[in-house]
Structure formats: C-alpha cells, structure tokens
Amino acid sequence: MMDSRIIQQLQTAFPDLTASEFRGQTRVVAPVESVHEVLEALKEKFAFDLLVDITCVDYLYYPDAEDRFGLVYLLANAETGRRITVRCFVNDTDPTVPSVVGLWTGANWLEREVWDMFGVCFDGHPDLRRILLPEEFTAHPLRKDYPLQGRGERHNFPVITRAEG
C-alpha cells in the first residue's frame, strides 16, 4: 500500500514519528519540534500539496489524555486524492507551534482561527490576530475550561433607550 511506503520513508527520516491507520485513514503524530519539517517533507517529497484544514482539539478533562492541545493538519494530494492527517501535541502554559504559512499561504486564516478559539500561538505567523471574535475579546472560548455562557462579554454594551434615539 502506498501509505505504508510513505510512512516508512517518513519514519526513517524522522525517527520520533508515530503512525497509525484506522479505517483507511493514515495518521501521523509528530513532536512539536519536528512538525514543520514533517509537513515540509510531506509537501515537497510526497506531493501532499493541498492543506485542507488546520484545527485543534482541547483534551482537558479527556480520560487518559496526556497532552492538552492536539493540533490537527489535514493534508491531501490533489492529484491522487490521498489524504493524511498530521497531529502534534502542545501544552499549557504557552502552547506554541511553528507556523506553516511559509508552506501554504492558505494556512494564514486557519492558524488565526485556531489562535482565536484555542489560544495556540503560531510562531512565525505574519499577522496573528483574532479572526472571528471581536478584537477586544480576551478569552479563547473553545478551550474546555471556558464557561459555555461566557464570562459576561455579551453584556458589556451600552443600552439604547427610546429617549436617546
């Protein structure tokens, strides 16, 4: 199978990589130090030229989880349709991963969204601002320790009455 060949070659290049397969989906877990090189190799050498998505999972309160944030990179080969999932784990107190905007320009907004929602910092991102929430928002609401109903952010607006039009 083609994926196993890719994984073998990857693992010889990056020995600290773990790979698994589930229902035809190939998943690779890379340590945060080498995740950028792994992604670069997948793009340049293995023709996974399309970055489908970058997202994140917060494993706080998750049974048996060892790390808190799991970054997920979904890559695809636009020609063959093959897909591969690359993951890497980061932890409090200052979760940081290298930015891949240099590899895929489209990563720009995806990384901003992960920053907005999870507060994972992307080292080397050209413009790491909030993308969905208002600028003055202070929290990262998709973190599991953020209350569902917020911390009163939505109540801090002036009230307009009839008299003031």
Place this chain on the structure above:
Amino acid sequence: MAVRGSWHGRPRPCESLDTAEGGCATIVELPEGVAVTKLDELVGWCRKNSLWPMPFATACCGIELMATGASRHDLARFGAEVFRFSPRQCDLMIVAGRVVMKMLPVLQRIWQQMPEPKWCISMGACASTGGVFDTYSVVQGIDRFLPVDVYTPGCPPRPEQLIQSIIDLQEKIQREDTIFCREFDAPSRQQLPRALREKGRGA
C-alpha cells in the same frame, strides 16, 4: 366635543359644543363626506398604513421575513411592503434572527441611523430571548440593548404571525400621541396588543 349622527344615515354629522361650562350651544353642519377627527389620530392613521421596514435578517427567521414580503403572504395589503436596505429610509426595524455580540454594535448603529418616528419588531425566539443559543457569543434578547415594540414568538414565526405583529404594531402606532410629543407616555404604550387582549390575558 361630540360627534353626533352617522355617515350615511339620516342626520348629517354635526358638532355641538358642550354647554356644561356655560358656553353657548352651537350646531355646526358638516358637508357630506367630511369627518371630524383629532390631528393625532390622522397622523397615526397615515403612519401606520405606510410602514417602511428595515429587514435586519441575520438567520433562518430572515427567510420567513422574505416570505412575508413576497406575493403569497403579501405584506403590501398592510402597507408595509417597501423594504429598504438603508436605515435612513426606514421607520420599522424587523430584527429577524440571532444577533451575536459582534453584530450588536452594528444593530445599535443602524437603529440610531433610522429617523424618528421609528419602531422595532423582534422576530423569533432568537432575537427576543437568544433562543436555544445561550452561548458566550449570542445576545440574549435584543431588548436588553434596544427598545422593542412588538415581540413575535416562534422558531421561526410563520408569516401570518409576523403579519399579526405588524397589525398589532399598527394599533400601537395609532394610539401614539405624536403631535404633543406624548408618544412615549407610559399608559397608552403599555396597553397589550389586541391579540393578547383577545386571549383574556390582560386588561
């Protein structure tokens, strides 16, 4: 001042001054086709039959709002069919859909840009209460930050419900005391709309 007589009936409409305070009684004969009313009533009557809605449609309720304005439900029958997308040309804001906290300053600004006199309908569960979206980002009822005249329940409300709200609002507009700027005086504005009164839930 009392108006006696009926329109097409035998005695023509006429007016008589109250003599209780010692005034002299006068009978004024009105020509046919002339009615006596208060200026306020007339202004209210004109206003209520020519509403210009501002469609602030942010979610699924907006689809019902569009259906209300379309030919089948035909809001034109109630004089409110001209939707304008500029707040400066509107006098009725229909907030249809959930409003998130990032949208609220926009909503308030649009409201402030609308010229007086203006009214607001909060359409649907989301706009009125936040609906099922009690999350950090969704405003729990626009009436926390804006004056609302009529609430339309439903998720989404059917066009008939929205039309009922507009009819209720028309009643409310008719009751407003515009000329003497008493339009925001409490008692008349606090009266329940007809739909609720009919259910016997209010005075």
